[in-house]
Amino acid sequence: MTKSQTNLAWDVLLDLSGPGPRHERLTRALRTVIREGTLGSGAALPPSRTLAADLGFSRWVITQAYEQLIAEGYLAARTGSATVVRWSTSSTGPAKALPRKATPPEIDLAPGLPDLRHFPRQRWAEAVREVLANAPHGEFGYPVPGGHPRLRAVLADHLRRCRGAVVEDVRISSGVTDGFGRVCRALRAAGITRIAAEEPGWLTLRRVATRAGLEVVGVPVDEDGLRVDEIPAGARAVLVTPAHQFPTGTVLSPARRAGLLSWARDVDGVIVEDDYDAEFRYDRRPVGTVQGMDPARVVLLGSVSKTLSPALGLGWYALPPQWTELVDPSPTPPALEQLAFAAFLEHGSYDRHLRAARRRYRARRDALVCALGPLPVSGIAAGLHLVLDLPGVRAAEVVRRAAVKGLRVADLDDYRATPRTPGIVLGYGNLADGSVGTAARLLIEAIGEASRG
Structure with missing residues (x-):
């Protein structure tokens, strides 16, 4: 993972007042902003020549402060690299509790999203690069x-x-x-x-x-x-x-x-x-x-x-x-x-993207309808969602029980001014193909539990 370069410590205000020589005052000021968290772990400090020029100090003052804080464990330095903050508030904090057991990942069947996994990153990046390279000032x-x-x-x-x-x-x-x-x-x-x-x-x-x-x-x-x-x-x-x-x-x-x-x-x-x-x-x-x-x-x-x-x-x-x-x-x-x-x-990138997306969504819709079996679905001729009718079952209860299982679905009544025949809206646009079977199984279980409860 590329590390952020925005955490440079070049513009931090340092309190250099107080007694003692300049290198001790600088050491004390840097130690304070590190301990307060103003400079977090990994923040890069300026080169000694740069900081000396900014503060009007000799370079010796800066190197003495850096070396002292390195010795104390607040900073770390490697040849050819910036001096960075090594210490963090977590270093002195209480022992961390053991992580809780992971909850099942949420499968989102709420409507409103396309397939974000298949955003045409490369072609969009090419379009952006073309504009940046050729657009007049x-x-x-x-x-x-x-x-x-x-x-x-x-x-x-x-x-x-x-x-x-x-x-x-x-x-x-x-x-x-x-x-x-x-x-x-x-x-x-x-x-x-x-x-x-x-x-x-x-x-x-x-x-x-x-x-x-x-x-x-x-x-x-x-x-x-x-x-x-x-x-x-x-x-x-x-x-x-x-x-x-x-x-x-x-x-x-x-x-x-x-x-x-x-x-x-x-x-x-x-x-x-x-x-x-x-x-x-x-x-x-x-x-x-x-x-x-x-x-x-x-x-x-x-x-x-x-x-x-x-x-x-x-x-x-x-x-x-x-x-x-x-x-x-x-x-x-x-x-x-x-x-x-x-x-x-x-x-033509937009047209190609739409053609590919249309094929992908149709296959995903077919797989979802098949996995739902005999459940009554409608609105499947187009779009990125379908409606599942729930005669005799409280849709709100299905939504609640599905959520407990890590499955998000939408109550049809959420889009009505007046509640009518119960149903739920299932969006499959951003549903991973490998999750279709699991989503259908969890939904069928939630409907069964809601009908019995």
């Missing part, structure tokens, strides 16, 4: 409002080509939550005060809308997606996840898509389309966006959080022309991250 300034023009152009082409979107311009955000918050504030400023949202749905986005001053009303979802006919009067905006509804996993049917667009025209409203899990469809090619059917009525939101990693903090939103001036384009993610993603897209 001006690119290291403040990010451009709305996002870097290079990424916006490349991303717009990707959305037209792969998602069937109709976009002349796309703006960059730090993720779907960020983009949705900007849209909600613009809706409120335009006089729209009520937004409909799928029930069940991602509660984080509901909270974002509420904080923006919007009233959120739930609309039920069935096997064909959002019940458009139940959007309440007074709502002029609706939040949907048509490609793979979260959390039920349903795909908005063609008839519902047409009905949703008709509703938006009738009420002079706007559809906010969260392109959630859109890239991962297993029974056919991914379904195109609703935005592509009527770009004048649909805001399109997306991010790399479920395709690459949420750690990148990169998302986007495409607006109808009449909303462009109403949505604040700032702030945006760091310019270098944007340029790296642009290069990643330009070289």
